[in-house]
Structure formats: C-alpha cells, structure tokens
Amino acid sequence: MHLKDIPALVDLKEQLIRSAHNNRNGHALLFHGSSAALIFPLVKAYCQFLACKNPLDNDSCGSCSNCIQFSQNSYPDLHYCFPFATKDKAPKSLTADFFMREWMDFIKANNFFGLNDWLDYAGLNGKSALINVLEVRRINEKLNYKSYAGGKKFVIIYLPEYLNISASNKFLKTLEEPSDNSMIFLVSEKPENLLQTITSRCQKVFVPPLSTTAVENFLISQGVDNETSKISASLANGSILEALQISKNNQSYIAYAQLFQNWMRGCYSAKTKEIFTFVDEFAKLGRDQQREALQFFMDTIELSLKAATKGEAATHPLFSQIGFKLTGFASVLHFKNSKEAYDVLSAANTDIRRNGNVKLIMSDVSFKFSNLLRMKA
Numbered sequence: 001m002h003l004k005d006i007p008a009l010v011d012l013k014e015q016l017i018r019s020a021h022n023n024r025n026g027h028a029l030l031f032h033g034s035s036a037a038l039i040f041p042l043v044k045a046y047c048q049f050l051a052c053k054n055p056l057d058n059d060s061c062g063s064c065s066n067c068i069q070f071s072q073n074s075y076p077d078l079h080y081c082f083p084f085a086t087k088d089k090a091p092k093s094l095t096a097d098f099f100m101r102e103w104m105d106f107i108k109a110n111n112f113f114g115l116n117d118w119l120d121y122a123g124l125n126g127k128s129a130l131i132n133v134l135e136v137r138r139i140n141e142k143l144n145y146k147s148y149a150g151g152k153k154f155v156i157i158y159l160p161e162y163l164n165i166s167a168s169n170k171f172l173k174t175l176e177e178p179s180d181n182s183m184i185f186l187v188s189e190k191p192e193n194l195l196q197t198i199t200s201r202c203q204k205v206f207v208p209p210l211s212t213t214a215v216e217n218f219l220i221s222q223g224v225d226n227e228t229s230k231i232s233a234s235l236a237n238g239s240i241l242e243a244l245q246i247s248k249n250n251q252s253y254i255a256y257a258q259l260f261q262n263w264m265r266g267c268y269s270a271k272t273k274e275i276f277t278f279v280d281e282f283a284k285l286g287r288d289q290q291r292e293a294l295q296f297f298m299d300t301i302e303l304s305l306k307a308a309t310k311g312e313a314a315t316h317p318l319f320s321q322i323g324f325k326l327t328g329f330a331s332v333l334h335f336k337n338s339k340e341a342y343d344v345l346s347a348a349n350t351d352i353r354r355n356g357n358v359k360l361i362m363s364d365v366s367f368k369f370s371n372l373l374r375m376k377a
C-alpha cells in the first residue's frame, strides 16, 4: 500500500512526510477520524514509507526489499492488534494470534474495510468483540523482541476503543515504558472512549472525512461506473465504506427513491390509497433495508432543506435518474416543517429498531407528514 493509493488527504500526507523527514514522530501516534476504513490503510502505507530504504519525496519506493515485504504483507517487524471474540475450538487464553492467519488473508484481500467486514470474515458476526489483556501482553512481547530487519518495529492497533479495562491499564504501562525503536499506531474512530491517560501519551493525528468529489473519485478508482459512483458518493456523508456498500447496493437506493417519490406525492395530496400502498411496500422490506431507507429519506429532507435555504434548486443524481423533481418537493419545505419531518422519521427509525409494528409506525408517520407538508412557513 502506497500513500498515493489512499484517496485525497493531500495536506495530511504532506504533513506526515514532513514529520518523518524532521524526525518529529513520537513513539505512539493516535490516528483518529470518523472512518477507520480510511485510517487503517493510511497508517499501513505510512509504516511502509517509514520502513522504505529509498523513500521518494512523497511516497515509498515500492521496490526495495522492505517495500516488497510490505506489499506481500510479510514485513516481519509490523504487528497487528485487532478486536476478536471467542469461537468454537478457540483456546481459553485467546489472543489475536489465533486469528492471525485469517487477519492477514483478510487485509490482503481488502484494502478498505469496516469492523463488521472483519468480524464476518472471521466468523465472529454478532459476537461482542474486544481486545483483552492477554493480547496486550502478546504485543508487549513483540515490542521487546529485537527487530528482524534491523529498523523500526511497528504495531498497528486497529480500534483501540475495544481494549477492555484491564487491557487498557496494561496498555497504558506499554506507553509509559516505550521499548526502543518501536512505534505504536492507534487507529481509532472513538478516541473519546479511550482512557484519557492513554490519549494524553499519544501524538494525535486527525484524519478528516473526504469530500463528496473525493469519495466519487475513490469509487471510480475501485472500478465502480461513473453514474453509480456519483449517486453512491452523494449518499455516503464522506465515508468511503458507506459509499462502497451503497455502490454494491445501488438498485435498492433507486427503489428507495421511487418509494419516497410516491409516498411524498400521496402525503402531499392526502390520498389514503397511495399512502397505504407505500406503507405495504415499506413493510415488505427487510429490517435493515427499512432502516437504510429511513436514513435515506432523512438525508433527502436535509438535502432539500439545505438547497432551499441557500435559494438553490435541490438536485440529486438518484432523483434525476427516476425523473422526480426534488425542487418541487423542496418548495413545500421550510425550517419548521422540515425539522419536524426529520424528527418524525428519526423517531420512527428508533421505534423500528425496537421491533415496533412497522405498518402502524409508518401509517402514523404518513399522516403526520400529510399535515406537515401543507403547513405554512
């Protein structure tokens, strides 16, 4: 993984390269931001840059022996720590070592992934994952070994917020007594969940979310077609992981847009028949899809209101595709009713999560919408 393979983040990459050149990196760096799917490969590429024997001005060389080992995931001085859970045939004193083979195969096949992707891959879906104290002990041992390649040793801790309390305390000691020539990288989405004594010992690096255009270009670089990339990026709130998932699921989103269109027309004209058709169709979706659709409806309301506030015409590639003029919808929205509409949907989302009756919930939402859409500003 080269730094150039990480989408956008131009300023951050420059800053990291400067820190390396000026020897300003501490022994523990906390990379944090909303998407570990972006941070993990960035950190991996940075480790390669730091280990590279002939680094270029802005990236690792890709051809020295260390770079080759990095590209094969076999660099001996790079260690990983990640959340896991127990499963059949797992030993009692379980550490990440038990899953290492799978982890290496997984990260080799997936450059950009989320925790659930990993847990699915390892057959740990639905289990509560964590990083235990034995795992921290294992990492300490790795840090105390001599380095194989004679250079720096790296440890990447993927999602340290999964350290349980005894593991956190043990890890704090690791940070207090750093071993020679080693660097610890924490890849965190929720640094606020770490012990403050841990974060205060780390140099912090904030990884900002990507712009919609950057996400779109990223999808194109991953082989997604232009139209799907545009639609998916517009829905993903700067998250490459969400964008990738949406791009695989594009047909569902077209269906959600159609549902939304028919539903809003029914609500606006208070046509009970159309409203109940919507409620029936919505109830036929799976639970995950229902939540996904509701989130999409909420995003659409937000987008329409934003455009209306700025006096711009609301546009969205998905709605253009199905020929729905979002501007017309936005024209009946104003601050008061759109905020209420958003809250009504958000409450429905919570009720559905709690396994409430979907038909009842959505009928209720529809009649509230019917009133809201005809409310004067």
Ligand SMILES: [Zn+2]
Residues within 6 Å of the ligand: 051, 052, 053, 054, 055, 060, 061, 062, 063, 064, 065, 066, 067
């Ligand atoms: Zn190199």
